[in-house]
Amino acid sequence: MLGVSKDAIERGAASRGWATTAARQAWATALALAWLEARASADRDEWALLADKARDWLRRKGGAGEPDAWMREAQEFVRSLRV
Secondary structure (H helix, E strand, O other): OOOOOHHHHHHHHHHOOOOOHHHHHHHHHHHHHHHHHHHOHHHHHHHHHHHHHHHHHHHHHOOOOOHHHHHHHHHHHHHHHOO
C-alpha cells in the first residue's frame, strides 16, 4: 500500500525507538491513517468512520506517545515516500 517494504516500515519504527508490540501496532495504524489522508482524500467519505475508530484506538492503546505525535511521525514518513 505504501510502496515500501515491510522491512523499511519496521526500520522506521525501530529508528524511533518503538520496539514493543503496542508501539509497532500504533505505528502501523498511524501510517495507514497518514496514507489515507495523503493519497485517498478524494474518497474520504468511504473511510472516514474507519479513520475515526483508528484515531480512537490510538488515543486508548497507542503505547508510548500521544496520538498527535504518532500522526506527525507517520505523516512525515509518508511524505518522505513521495517521488
